[in-house]
Amino acid sequence: MTKFWNNINKFPRFLFSVIIGFFLTTFYTIFELLKEKNKRLNISITIIVFISIITIILRQMLGIR
Structure with a gap:
């Protein structure tokens, strides 16, 4: 035990x-x-879009505004 x-x-x-x-x-x-300058913009845009989509989905699911 x-x-x-x-x-x-x-x-x-x-x-x-x-x-x-x-x-x-x-x-x-x-x-x-x-670290690569060319990919920095692409990754930043992808992260912003991903967070925005998750925020929109959660707001609609929870009925917030």
């Missing part, structure tokens, strides 16, 4: 490291692309 509780105590640290790893690997590729 002691092993079980040890594993349960380790789970939050494991979950935190998985989440941090996901964001680091995702944003690393974006930052590498932002």
Whole structure:
């Protein structure tokens, strides 16, 4: 039973490291692309459009204005 509780105590640290790893690997590729001047504008526009679409969808779903 002691092993079980040890594993349960380790789970939050494991979950935190998985989440941090996901964001680091995702944003690393974006930052590498932002180093090139030609791609900087394209990625910026793509991110702005993506956030705008998500905002519009959530507003319509939630009935806000």
